[in-house]
Amino acid sequence: MDHMTAGEIGRLTGSIVRQVTDFAPWLRNRGFRAGVPETLTALAALAELNLSSIDEVCNAFRSIYARTPAEWGIFPTLFEQYFGIREARLEEKRRLQPDDLMGGTGAGEKAERPPLEITQGVLAGYHPNDGERFALRADGQILKDVVKLTQLAVRTMDAPRGRKWQSRGREKIDLRQTIRSALRHSGEPFELKMRQRSPDKPRIVLVMDISGSMKPYAPFITSLAWSFTRVRARTQIFLFSTRLLRVTSLIARKGVTGIPYSDLPGLRGGTQIGGALAQLLRRYSSLLQRHTCVIIISDGFDAGHPEQMHTSMRDLAARVGRVVWINPLLGEPGYEPTSVGMSIALPYIDAFVDVHDVTTWKKAVHSGVLRAAP
């Protein structure tokens, strides 16, 4: 492949046009969704740019070809690779990567993150017993499968009627249709047409246990939580161990790349389910309505006071429409939900299911666990 050099780029020759034309297919092989419209825009942009400044061309192409923050991050490296410029600097960056990964300082911090960091990352938790820090990685393929299933699950949920649906006990008049109908009756609106509103989005509150005993299931649970932010549902996501932490936007933004431990302040060892639910009830009461489906993901090992667990579960069940408890241990042979926390919670749960991977999530979705009882 011919490469474009800083000297050549000053002349918009057929060779340059061909290189730009070949750039889109080359990017497509690297996961970009670049097509003919992007190539045409890039060529049009070249006419507007100072071609002697390769930075300016790179900036412009970046805004044309990159569509997501991940693509935005990786584009300059790919641009350099394709157009064959600044090879020495690229090598320097490669040398710096291991230092960066190992937490090196100085020059290592300035090095660009490798592509792997963009597509995969870590969600970190804390071990309840010895405080060991662990890191969890989300898997791209799992994410893809889980999003499809979650979409199906949300579609089958009963869409609640929100405040928009009715106003002071009356349906709203559809004036547009009423006037159209009035034209057939000498302008008299004999027939009032009512507005047909699409149902409101389902409301979901996801409460995830991030204690050490949940470590083996965390990659899947991370994927599951992320999938709820990507489907048609009003979702709020919370993490808890000793403290409740709302992470909806963090999961929405960093679900794929992972959330570093430093992003989760105040989560220490030990699991206090009752305390976390009490915080949820107290601080986020506006989220807990009769249309809300609360999904608790935990193995039920509670280190808090049983009385608090009982009070919290009772109040939660009374407040919301449906409580679903996902316990990954339920699929383990010989497991019985006899722990104190689990046995206290069971009477207040509408559905108690084992979900720990894509297969079990599929099974749960098809059995309609998120659907409210008739």
Add this chain to the structure above:
Amino acid sequence: MNEQVRRLQEELHRSHYVVEEGLATVVHLAQRLARPLLLEGPAGVGKTALAKALATVRSVNLVRLQCYEGLDASQALYDWDYPKQLLTARTAFTDGVVKQEALYSESFLIERPLLRALRERPAPVLLIDEVDRADEEFEALLLEFLSEFQITIPELGTFRASEPPIVILTSNRTRDLSDALRRRCLYFWVDYPTFEQEAAIISLHVPQIAPKLVKQIVFSVRRLRKLSLLKPPGLAESIDFAQALTELGAQELNEEAIRHTLGCLLKTQEDMDFLRERGFDLLWTT
């Protein structure tokens, strides 16, 4: 640097908007290629402010469409003046027969932001703010507008802009936008500014502030952003913080000054508790 890009950078600076070369290039391209510009990035980095500054630079109106859940065509594109239509229909029927087409003429049409942006002269800057808050259905509504700069009203026909407006969309990534929307736009990831840029921005907005205090403010805000707060302070918070400190006559950061102005930086009780636990001196000690 391209002369036009440099000029745009200067003009934006005069409108109190400090813009880096990359963003200035993309804004220039968006104008020249008549393509919408999608800005993504953390809250409070100046995405909305760019549209306002651009409108000032071009001396045109800023038409703003604030997106929210449930936003639909009648609030974004156009609506009909139904009471007027009903009155006209009844009056006309007493006189004779009314033509249905007459009720769906321009005199009954109510312009909403998108239609207004198409018809206004000179072409305004259209800001479609926080597009990620709107539903997916609304994104589909936008597609015709963003690709062709036109809106089709079934009763009247298609309105096409002879002079396309400059369209800026912003998103905080609370949900993913569709590919169809993304591929119609140029894209730019607006990140937090560098130390020097942020200091320049604060000095521009609060000219009376002491340079030493500016450095302290930028240092403390950047440190806060690394603390994984629930709501990290953005640029707007930095400027508010600087203005508040100036109002109080503070010459340097100290515990008392921070205690009185913390509400400018942190916006949740959890974040405030977290900082109190860590100690306020975290913000100025190196």
